[in-house]
Amino acid sequence: IDLSVQKSMMNGLFGNVTAGVGHDVPSKENDMDEWRFNGNGFLGRFTSSSQVSAILNANNGPRDVGFTNRGGNMMGQMMGGGRGFGGGGFGGGGITTSWMGGLNGAFDLLDDKMQLGGAYMYGGTNTESLQETYKETYLPDGTVQIQESDNASVRRNDNNMVGMRLEHKFSDK
Numbered sequence: 001i002d003l004s005v006q007k008s009m010m011n012g013l014f015g016n017v018t019a020g021v022g023h024d025v026p027s028k029e030n031d032m033d034e035w036r037f038n039g040n041g042f043l044g045r046f047t048s049s050s051q052v053s054a055i056l057n058a059n060n061g062p063r064d065v066g067f068t069n070r071g072g073n074m075m076g077q078m079m080g081g082g083r084g085f086g087g088g089g090f091g092g093g094g095i096t097t098s099w100m101g102g103l104n105g106a107f108d109l110l111d112d113k114m115q116l117g118g119a120y121m122y123g124g125t126n127t128e129s130l131q132e133t134y135k136e137t138y139l140p141d142g143t144v145q146i147q148e149s150d151n152a153s154v155r156r157n158d159n160n161m162v163g164m165r166l167e168h169k170f171s172d173k
Contacts, residue, residue: 007048015043034095036061049108060097094129094153110168117165124158 019039038059045052102121109116130152137145 010046010048013043013045015041017041049112051104051106053104054102055104056101058097058099060095094127096125096127098125099123113169115165115167119161119163121161122159123161124156126157127153127155129153 017040020037022036024034024036036059038061040055040057042055043053100121100123102119104117104119106115106117108114131150133147133149133151135147137147139145
């Protein structure tokens with residue numbers, strides 16, 4: 001399929017924003033009483049000689065860090081490489097608060113003989129988990145061993161990623 005875009009349609013500003021919020025429901029087993037949120041936004045400005053875009057994401061849903069791949073793929077596609085910044089590696093048990101923001105730009109310079117592109121992205125996660133264990137062991141002599149343990153952990157991860165591309169056409173031959 002050969003798709004082409006008219007030059008007049010190469011100029012524009014577009015964006016997308018989504019958001020959601022919810023609340024944990026307390027039960028007999030847990031007293032979780034916290035708000036959960038998920039939000040992301042994308043803004044892009046394209047002309048025939050430049051592309052500039054920005055992306056923001058944040059959430060604190062259980063094991064919900066999927067934004068990294070979505071945002072990374074968007075930024076990678078805008079940069080022209082298609083690789084993105086990847087995803088995964090975050091998460092684990094507990095509640096993870098995740099955030100990410102990035103800027104991307106691509107410009108034609110010197111009468112289209114030079115192309116300059118670059119991107120910056122910052123992202124991070126903060127995972128809090130609490131684990132309670134109760135174990136009863138019945139021994140052959142009729143005694144009972146009881147083991148109880150509590151484990152709390154906090155894990156934080158911050159990432160900065162920078163990419164740049166410069167291409168120059170010295171001649172048409």
